[in-house]
Amino acid sequence: MAPNISTPTGVLHEYDEEVDTKDIPPEVVETSDRKLELVWKNVIIFTCFHIVAVYGLYLMFTSAKIATSIFAVIMYQLGGLGITAGVHRLWSHRAYKANVPLRIILTIFNSIVYENSIIEWARDHRVHHKFSETDADPHNAKRGFFFAHVGWLLCRKHPEIKNKGKDIDISDLYEDSIIVFQDRYYMIVMPLACFIIPTLAPMYFWNETFVNAFCVNIFRYVFTLNATWLVNSAAHLYGQKPYDKYIYPSEHATVSFFALGEGWHNFHHTFPWDYKSSELGKYNANFSTAFINFFAKIGWATDLKTVSDDMVKKRVLRTGDGSHGIWGWGDKDQPKEDYNDALITHKEH
Numbered sequence: 001m002a003p004n005i006s007t008p009t010g011v012l013h014e015y016d017e018e019v020d021t022k023d024i025p026p027e028v029v030e031t032s033d034r035k036l037e038l039v040w041k042n043v044i045i046f047t048c049f050h051i052v053a054v055y056g057l058y059l060m061f062t063s064a065k066i067a068t069s070i071f072a073v074i075m076y077q078l079g080g081l082g083i084t085a086g087v088h089r090l091w092s093h094r095a096y097k098a099n100v101p102l103r104i105i106l107t108i109f110n111s112i113v114y115e116n117s118i119i120e121w122a123r124d125h126r127v128h129h130k131f132s133e134t135d136a137d138p139h140n141a142k143r144g145f146f147f148a149h150v151g152w153l154l155c156r157k158h159p160e161i162k163n164k165g166k167d168i169d170i171s172d173l174y175e176d177s178i179i180v181f182q183d184r185y186y187m188i189v190m191p192l193a194c195f196i197i198p199t200l201a202p203m204y205f206w207n208e209t210f211v212n213a214f215c216v217n218i219f220r221y222v223f224t225l226n227a228t229w230l231v232n233s234a235a236h237l238y239g240q241k242p243y244d245k246y247i248y249p250s251e252h253a254t255v256s257f258f259a260l261g262e263g264w265h266n267f268h269h270t271f272p273w274d275y276k277s278s279e280l281g282k283y284n285a286n287f288s289t290a291f292i293n294f295f296a297k298i299g300w301a302t303d304l305k306t307v308s309d310d311m312v313k314k315r316v317l318r319t320g321d322g323s324h325g326i327w328g329w330g331d332k333d334q335p336k337e338d339y340n341d342a343l344i345t346h347k348e349h
């Protein structure tokens with residue numbers, strides 16, 4: 001018997017034979033086999049980073065030069081693009097293709113933020129998509145906000161991540177010599193790009209003090225980390241689900257703002273190969289899309305994949321929670337006055 005989908009506004013429509021169980025998140029492994037093995041080194045490092053970051057924020061408003069703060073904002077944007085347009089949309093999801101110069105730029109940008117090498121990040125992320133909200137998901141949101149946000153980086157991984165993860169194909173990543181280079185020399189490239197150069201540049205170019213330059217840069221880094229982590233925590237736990245109400249990921253405008261357009265997470269988990277990572281395509285909340293569009297214009301980014309309106313529509317009707325906006329002319333939720341007041345020219349006779 002075909003069940004109905006109920007929405008906040010009532011029953012939307014009937015399931016048809018297209019519905020399959022992959023829309024329903026798999027049950028988690030019994031919690032009893034979770035052994036929390038804290039990695040104290042990480043606990044101490046992340047605590048120190050956050051304390052220095054708070055001091056860096058204080059210095060931005062007290063003694064740091066304005067150029068140092070502007071520089072930090074620029075580094076946040078560039079590093080952010082290295083995550084969103086780079087390791088996320090390009091390398092993890094292959095949502096578009098990039099030529100060698102663009103891949104080099106994105107690899108440099110990516111190294112501005114210490115979030116592990118592109119290969120390691122993309123491997124964890126593919127596992128996250130494939131096994132979302134199970135123990136094989138590195139930042140399983142069913143273990144709570146703190147675990148999904150940062151806790152997962154403070155303890156040993158669940159054995160399921162390694163068991164299931166070994167079957168995820170990442171051979172394409174090893175075929176890209178640029179990111180293989182980054183992975184091999186990560187502990188040289190990353191400290192230079194994330195910590196050393198961003199600290200020395202303000203000291204060299206506008207005579208900033210070491211303490212100001214260092215602490216403001218740590219604030220920039222920690223801010224970027226938290227913007228990224230919010231996608232795993234807040235955007236997996238709070239928000240509407242216009243595309244698929246059977247999954248945890250949700251649409252979160254605030255997260256999207258800080259994460260350069262990556263908070264439209266219900267859309268993203270439904271259509272992970274869409275280069276916009278959202279349906280909206282509004283640049284004010286999706287700076288990363290504007291960046292990719294620019295490089296597409298000059299021919300450096302190609303094969304941009306995106307979901308057709310029709311595909312989105314079908315999916316919204318089949319599994320959405322009813323919170324999706326109107327489709328356009330003829331949508332069942334379109335206000336009746338539109339029919340009377342809309343200006344229609346060149347009418348068909």
Ligand code: ST9
Nearest residue numbers: 080083114115124127153156157165166227228231259262
């Ligand atoms: C960081 C990453 O912050 C953040 C990622 C967030 C992702 C967000 C996604 C959201 C969408 C995009 C939004 C972007 C928004 C951007 C906004 C920007 C403004 N598959 O890991 P190990 C195996 S990092 C298959 O050591 P432990 C493998 O054999 C922060 N196999 O596990 C591996 O060996 P190898 C900085 C896997 O010992 C072996 O297990 N980084 C997989 O349990 C051991 O792996 C840090 O602080 C897998 N997925 O340790 C480092 N995983 O690697 C933190 C593992 O040689 N990490 N295996 O192949 C660590 O210290 C450790 O990883 C650990 C776990 C303690 C957490």
Ligand code: ZN
Nearest residue numbers: 231232249265
């Ligand atoms: Zn996710």
Ligand code: ZN
Nearest residue numbers: 092125268272
């Ligand atoms: Zn993703």
